[in-house]
Amino acid sequence: MIVDSFTPWLKPIYSTADNLVRPLYWLANVPLRVQEWSASSVTPRSEIEVENQRLSKESLIYHGQLQRMSDLAAENLRLRRLLNATELLQDSVLVTEVIGVSANPLRHTLTIDRGTADGVFVGQPLLDAEGLMGQIIEVHKSHSAALLITDSSHALPVQVLRNGVRSIAEGTADYNLLSLKFVSPSADIREGDKLVSSGLGGLYPAGYPVGTVISIASEPGDSFLKIDVDPSAEIDRSRHLLLLYTSRDSGADATE
Amino acid sequence: MQSGNHSIAVFLTVVLAVVFNLMPYSGDWIVWKPNFLLLVVMGWVLYQPKEFGVYFAASFGLLADILLRMTLGHSVIVFALCVSVIVIVSRWAQYLSLLQRTFLVSLIIGVVGLLEASVFMLYDRPSAIEHLPMKILLSALAWPLIDRLIARSQRQRD
Numbered sequence: 013m014i015v016d017s018f019t020p021w022l023k024p025i026y027s028t029a030d031n032l033v034r035p036l037y038w039l040a041n042v043p044l045r046v047q048e049w050s051a052s053s054v055t056p057r058s059e060i061e062v063e064n065q066r067l068s069k070e071s072l073i074y075h076g077q078l079q080r081m082s083d084l085a086a087e088n089l090r091l092r093r094l095l096n097a098t099e100l101l102q103d104s105v106l107v108t109e110v111i112g113v114s115a116n117p118l119r120h121t122l123t124i125d126r127g128t129a130d131g132v133f134v135g136q137p138l139l140d141a142e143g144l145m146g147q148i149i150e151v152h153k154s155h156s157a158a159l160l161i162t163d164s165s166h167a168l169p170v171q172v173l174r175n176g177v178r179s180i181a182e183g184t185a186d187y188n189l190l191s192l193k194f195v196s197p198s199a200d201i202r203e204g205d206k207l208v209s210s211g212l213g214g215l216y217p218a219g220y221p222v223g224t225v226i227s228i229a230s231e232p233g234d235s236f237l238k239i240d241v242d243p244s245a246e247i248d249r250s251r252h253l254l255l256l257y258t259s260r261d262s263g264a265d266a267t268e
Numbered sequence: 269m270q271s272g273n274h275s276i277a278v279f280l281t282v283v284l285a286v287v288f289n290l291m292p293y294s295g296d297w298i299v300w301k302p303n304f305l306l307l308v309v310m311g312w313v314l315y316q317p318k319e320f321g322v323y324f325a326a327s328f329g330l331l332a333d334i335l336l337r338m339t340l341g342h343s344v345i346v347f348a349l350c351v352s353v354i355v356i357v358s359r360w361a362q363y364l365s366l367l368q369r370t371f372l373v374s375l376i377i378g379v380v381g382l383l384e385a386s387v388f389m390l391y392d393r394p395s396a397i398e399h400l401p402m403k404i405l406l407s408a409l410a411w412p413l414i415d416r417l418i419a420r421s422q423r424q425r426d
Contacts, residue, residue, distance in 0.1 A: 030334065164394040
């Protein structure tokens with residue numbers, strides 16, 4: 013245990029063993045795949061048509077918003093150039109599926125169905141439709157393990173969307189709770205404030221939703237506030253996730 | 269041949285337990301998910317204390333460490349502790365009813381869970397102790413199925 017806790021010497025053993033137990037992950041997914049397949053097979057045509065119409069409308073709305081976004085992105089880039097700020101980061105994503113969940117409440121990890129063959133790398137951010145989920149900690153040929161932001165060993169730099177106040181969001185070993193660290197009692201932070209990744213530390217790109225402040229408590233004698241945050245991502249529910257690839261793109265491309 | 273059947277039964281129950289352990293459920297209750305692999309290992313030791321013991325449990329603890337991405341050795345200790353109690357009481361355990369066995373297994377999981385949480389709290393680490401009562405309850409609910417499954421494969425072997 014000491015060797016595993018303080019050295020990386022056992023990593024190759026873990027990696028080999030993980031590849032050996034890969035068929036078990038596949039097997040563990042069979043019941044859910046059957047459930048999904050049966051659910052999609054027995055859906056009535058009328059329901060599918062309604063769903064299709066709804067998705068078409070949503071797609072139209074998002075396309076409209078995207079046009080506005082590209083205009084804003086171009087404007088942002090021009091302003092950054094005027095300020096001599098660093099260039100924009102352009103993100104691309106890869107859809108992935110959860111194939112395994114750690115049964116241990118003390119270790120919040122997921123196994124996903126993408127690996128080195130898909131260009132997955134250690135430290136890669138993982139998102140769901142609502143916000144940041146975690147980061148990749150182990151990569152194998154066709155699957156990878158991700159550490160969730162709610163794991164007690166995880167911390168990520170965040171900022172309040174409203175005013176940019178920076179802090180660190182730490183995992184609490186609870187799927188529905190993060191804790192903000194090092195926020196002084198005089199900081200301008202309120203319940204309901206949205207938190208996004210600040211981009212500090214270089215691991216997570218800036219601007220992705222992390223959570224919402226749900227409670228702020230000040231203990232007498234404590235130097236910092238005790239702040240609880242509800243994660244934006246559906247950490248214990250999401251099945252389909254996004255792997256984020258961040259590449260430094262040239263300004264010319266971003267304006268196109 | 270009988271030994272072969274036995275190995276197959278152990279293998280199948282272990283695979284089933286691992287599948288249940290790894291299955292990507294969703295919802296708030298996943299933190300209460302029983303450790304099916306531990307329950308199956310305890311079941312086999314309870315029914316076959318002469319054939320399976322602490323080393324058997326420790327080796328499956330090692331598998332659990334790899335599958336659950338725990339620090340190598342964590343589940344080995346938990347599995348070995350739980351099974352040690354079973355080995356000690358195995359002489360009397362064979363006369364227990366299903367309800368009494370369920371109580372015994374729940375008690376062991378509870379006590380070892382408390383011990384584990386205490387060690388974590390000692391080092392100021394999250395212990396998830398608040399989830400322990402529900403985990404014990406769900407383990408107690410899952411136990412009769414595991415108990416019956418192992419007892420049945422046992423009967424078929426005999």
